[in-house]
Amino acid sequence: MADLAGWTVSKPIVAKGAGSVEKAVPDRPLQVERQGSFPNNDCNSTNPGNNIPADKSGKPNGKSGKSRRRRHPSKASASPRVYAALDLGTNNCRLLVANPNRHTGFRVIDAFSRIVRLGEGMTHSGKLSDEAEVRAIAALKICTDKMIQRGVERSRLIATEACRIAKNGKQFIDRVKSETGLNIEIIDRKTEAQLAVAGCAALLCPQSQRALVFDIGGGSSEIMWLAHKGCDYEILSWTSIPVGVVTLAEKFGGIEINQREFTTMIEYVAPYLQKFEDEFQISCELKRHNAHMLGTSGTVTTIAGIHLDLPRYDRSKVDGCWLSGEDVAAVNKRLLGMPFEARKECPCIGADRADLVLAGCAILEAVRLQWPCERVRVADRGLREGILTTLMCQDETFGMDCSHPSDNPRRGPFRRRRKRSNRSQKSNSQSENTQNRS
Numbered sequence: 001m002a003d004l005a006g007w008t009v010s011k012p013i014v015a016k017g018a019g020s021v022e023k024a025v026p027d028r029p030l031q032v033e034r035q036g037s038f039p040n041n042d043c044n045s046t047n048p049g050n051n052i053p054a055d056k057s058g059k060p061n062g063k064s065g066k067s068r069r070r071r072h073p074s075k076a077s078a079s080p081r082v083y084a085a086l087d088l089g090t091n092n093c094r095l096l097v098a099n100p101n102r103h104t105g106f107r108v109i110d111a112f113s114r115i116v117r118l119g120e121g122m123t124h125s126g127k128l129s130d131e132a133e134v135r136a137i138a139a140l141k142i143c144t145d146k147m148i149q150r151g152v153e154r155s156r157l158i159a160t161e162a163c164r165i166a167k168n169g170k171q172f173i174d175r176v177k178s179e180t181g182l183n184i185e186i187i188d189r190k191t192e193a194q195l196a197v198a199g200c201a202a203l204l205c206p207q208s209q210r211a212l213v214f215d216i217g218g219g220s221s222e223i224m225w226l227a228h229k230g231c232d233y234e235i236l237s238w239t240s241i242p243v244g245v246v247t248l249a250e251k252f253g254g255i256e257i258n259q260r261e262f263t264t265m266i267e268y269v270a271p272y273l274q275k276f277e278d279e280f281q282i283s284c285e286l287k288r289h290n291a292h293m294l295g296t297s298g299t300v301t302t303i304a305g306i307h308l309d310l311p312r313y314d315r316s317k318v319d320g321c322w323l324s325g326e327d328v329a330a331v332n333k334r335l336l337g338m339p340f341e342a343r344k345e346c347p348c349i350g351a352d353r354a355d356l357v358l359a360g361c362a363i364l365e366a367v368r369l370q371w372p373c374e375r376v377r378v379a380d381r382g383l384r385e386g387i388l389t390t391l392m393c394q395d396e397t398f399g400m401d402c403s404h405p406s407d408n409p410r411r412g413p414f415r416r417r418r419k420r421s422n423r424s425q426k427s428n429s430q431s432e433n434t435q436n437r438s
Contacts, residue, residue: 080153085387090119090218100400119162161219189240199386200379210289216297241272254355265362299360305348319380
């Protein structure tokens with residue numbers, strides 16, 4: 001798992017008490033209404049521009065005139081090859097573009113992430129601000145361009161808590177459609193929980209029988225209690241609390257936080273978790289089934305990066321790593337003693353998240369206190385991976401071989417060709433090496 005192309009995913013199964021994957025993730029092809037061409041959105045159609053051209057004899061081009069063999073000829077010709085998943089959250093706008101891959105399930109070919117703080121100020125106003133909408137739409141326009149450039153044929157574009165609860169959330173979605181051409185759906189908390197599990201299920205420990213999965217978002221946090229065998233799982237129970245890093249930081253502050261204020265944050269979150277515990281008695285099941293926690297959020301990946309003392313954030317080292325309770329407590333103590341300016345300069349935090357990280361730590365600490373568990377696995381994956389997995393499973397393309405030239409999304413009529421410069425090949429290679437060093 002050294003880079004984006006190596007992401008490993010897991011095929012989801014029906015979640016007990018939560019409906020089937022097919023119901024949770026409806027067929028929703030990408031619809032973009034902007035200038036320029038765009039591939040056919042029908043997942044049952046083929047793009048003729050991606051077929052191998054024929055020679056004058058009518059046979060496909062090749063050394064012997066014979067057509068090249070495909071591993072999955074029927075699927076390769078009838079199913080989408082380029083998928084996209086977009087997650088517009090309370091804090092971030094994220095995009096993944098991928099195609100099916102027989103080794104890892106799917107292979108990421110493009111990605112985008114930007115902190116837009118769509119939910120900024122909502123705690124007090126109850127609606128999305130004009131400034132936040134402008135930031136989000138600017139990021140969404142970049143996502144639109146990337147999807148057009150990559151020739152996306154199938155997608156799901158979602159918005160979560162900020163648009164769910166904002167008074168003007170629906171109006172904002174209409175504005176997005178008008179200015180970017182993107183049809184974004186506002187999903188409910190149940191669907192969000194299902195997608196989060198589907199995205200990180202590959203990291204479930206095969207030696208455990210139960211797992212507590214948590215996703216700490218910007219405006220809400222989801223907790224899922226799973227029974228699993230390997231990567232196959234059932235959601236036994238779940239909850240979504242209306243507390244995230246943005247909402248908690250706006251309520252208690254995020255610039256200068258001392259131990260007392262940190263404890264107050266934890267106490268604020270605790271009653272939401274206690275209600276879930278009272279109903280399902282998860283604490284008793286944790287020890288009985290050798291359970292572990294699995295966290296998918298910016299909070300837990302940040303804690304992992306700081307624990308590992310990374311000079312810069314490195315997904316290959318963070319995704320899949322394990323943290324003990326002592327590790328988490330040590331990082332919390334370190335962050336509480338760190339001035340705001342030092343947090344901004346920390347390579348695993350950055351200026352955009354320096355005022356939010358302690359709020360996320362408080363939510364995680366509340367989860368750990370409610371359900372004591374010494375093993376926490378870190379997942380740098382979540383909703384977007386869950387969307388891609390479920391879309392491909394619906395199309396039966398998950399794990400399909402896309403190594404054939406006609407299955408390459410960079411080929412065909414939607415590929416942007418670069419103009420070759422007049423410089424020599426030698427000077428070009430020298431320039432590339434200089435760019436790599438810089």
